[in-house]
Amino acid sequence: MTQDGYHISAEEATEALRSRNAGVFQKIYAAYSEELFLLAYRWVKDNDLAKEVVQSLFAHLWEKGQQIEITGNVRHYLYRSVTNRSINELKRRSRNVSEEALQWQADNASLHEITDHLLLQKEIIRLAQGLAPRCREIFLLSRFEGMEPAEIAERLGITVNTVYFQLAVALKYLRNHLLDGKKLQ
Amino acid sequence: MNNNDITGFIIDCLTDPGNRDKQAALNKWLEESEENQHLYAELKQLWIAAAAIPPMPFNVDEGWQELSEQMAPAARVKRMSPWKIVAAAAVLLFLAAGGWWWQTSGDDWITYATPTGDIDSITLPDSSMIHMKAGTVLAYRKLFKEREVKLLQGEAYFDVVKDPQRQFLVTADKSTVKVLGTAFNVRIESTFTEVIVFEGKISLHSGGKKLVLSSGSGNLATVSRNDDEIRHPIGNYSNQCAWATNDLVFENEEAENVASVLAAHYHLSEVKVVENLRHKRITLRLHNTPQDEALEIFAAVLDQ
Incomplete structure (x- = not known):
């Protein structure tokens, strides 16, 4: 299911950084920044810090572009960089670094797996915009905010059954619309 | 079980993994067919992937804008004009994308525009909710210490969290609505601004005049945009917030x-009523009711 609208080879990316080609650099940013944010968030579990990690990575690429050589797959290179930066930031702030982050080895199998996962998340975020307002609200509270159905029911003054009903509507909608009905996995 | 029940059942099992009865029922259902196993695997994958998504969206255009401000001095040395093009492209992009937040520079207002074509909603920092029709633009205080929202265009429904210490202000054109905690609808039209109170009480201020509006009749x-005149017709207009x-x-x-x-709300060309029942008076309350169910209830109440 890996589908990304933008392909750039390691050589082209390296060349763009060397020559400070802002147009190409912006395309790289537009293509990858959101999934890098999702990946950083996976490690640091903190919105602001995740954004900071992504921004500082791109600022670094732009500033030090003369000395940087990207090899292999550009996306994978960025995934590794953002993971290293996330771990460093957590250590620097004396925050707990999860076993998952430390264990995560940037081998090809895990890279492909995590790419699929992040792209699925991107799709979910995009598709959630299309849910009816109440349904979307309940879905976001349940999934993005991690609230239990009973908590959501209490907060919104509705029955738990309504919460389950709306979550089912949301999940069905996402499944039906994902990749135009193609099978997941 | 129909498809909706199954999805609900699976969600029930996913949210309550410790419940043996549910897990047993789930296992039994999974054993029934391979199709069931596929469906379960897909929904579970979605369910888990969605759970790890950060609560605040990442705004690519805003991020790029911030980044390009840092980059600009270095870029200026070599190429001045292309940068202007990039900046202009970034601005256009974020206008076109819509549905995302951006911050006006140097000020504390955050502007939000709905993506075209659909109803949208946001939750403010104080947990108050705003529902917006397509094409609506509004701005609110970033830190929201002062609860202030400017409706710049379109129509919005406000569900305001009670806070006796801090009033909630909505300005729309020349009108200001002050509330402590309530739900109401504000719509800007070319010649007038309209306010409907759904729940509680608000005070409406315009051109030095003030009117207290309560939910229910009136x-x-x-x-009016021309003369700031406030008009206050009789009747209950709550259904316009539906x-x-x-x-x-x-x-x-x-x-x-x-x-x-009902026809307007469910986007139907017509809801039929038999001739001799047209003027029958009925009392009916529908909350979050799917269309089919609503029509059934209507028919039952009407006895047709």
Whole structure:
């Protein structure tokens, strides 16, 4: 299911950084920044810090572009960089670094797996915009905010059954619309 | 079980993994067919992937803008003009994307525009909710210490969290609505601004005049753009908020009127009422009711 609208080879990316080609650099940013944010968030579990990690990575690429050589797959290179930066930031702030982050080895199998996962998340975020307002609200509270159905029911003054009903509507909608009905996995 | 029940059942099992009865029922259902196993695997994958998504969206255009501000000095050395093009492209992009937040520079206002074509909603920092029709633009204080929202264009429904210490202000054109905690609808039209109170009480200020509006009968007021005149017709206009509340209430109303409101709400060309029942008066309350169910209830109440 890996589908990304933008392909750039390691050589082209390296060349763009060397020559400070802002147009190409912006395309790289537009293509990858959101999934890098999702990946950083996976490690640091903190919105602001995740954004900071992504921004500082791109600022670094732009500033030090003369000395940087990207090899292999550009996306994978960025995934590794953002993971290293996330771990460093957590250590620097004396925050707990999860076993998952430390264990995560940037081998090809895990890279492909995590790419699929992040792209699925991107799709979910995009598709959630299309849910009816109440349904979307309940879905976001349940999934993005991690609230239990009973908590959501209490907060919104509705029955738990309504919460389950709306979550089912949301999940069905996402499944039906994902990749135009193609099978997941 | 129909498809909706199954999805609900799976969610029930996913949210309550410790419940043996549910897990046993799930296992039994999974054993029934390979198709069931596929469906379960897909929904579970979605369910888990969605759970790890950060609560605040990442705004690519805003991020790029911030980044390009840092980059600009280095870039200026070599190429001045392309940078202007990039900056302009970034601005256009974020206008076109819509549905995302951006911050006006140097000020504390955050502007939000709905993506085109659909109803949208946001939760403010104080947990108050705003539902917006397509094409609506509004701005709110970033830190929200002062609860202030400017409706710049379109129509919005406000569900305000009670806070006796801090009033909640909505300005729309020349009108200001002050509330402590309530739910109401504000719509900007070319010649007037309209306010409908769905729940609680608000005070409406315009051109030095003030009107207190309560929910129930007499809950609508309009402010004319020409002369700041406040008009306050009789009647209960709560059903005009149904696009946001999904709440339709009819008290002692003629079936014919109820049918036309239902048709509009569910986007149907017509809801039929048999001739001899058109003027029958009915009382009916629908909350978050799916279309089929609503029509069934309507028919049952009407006895047709």
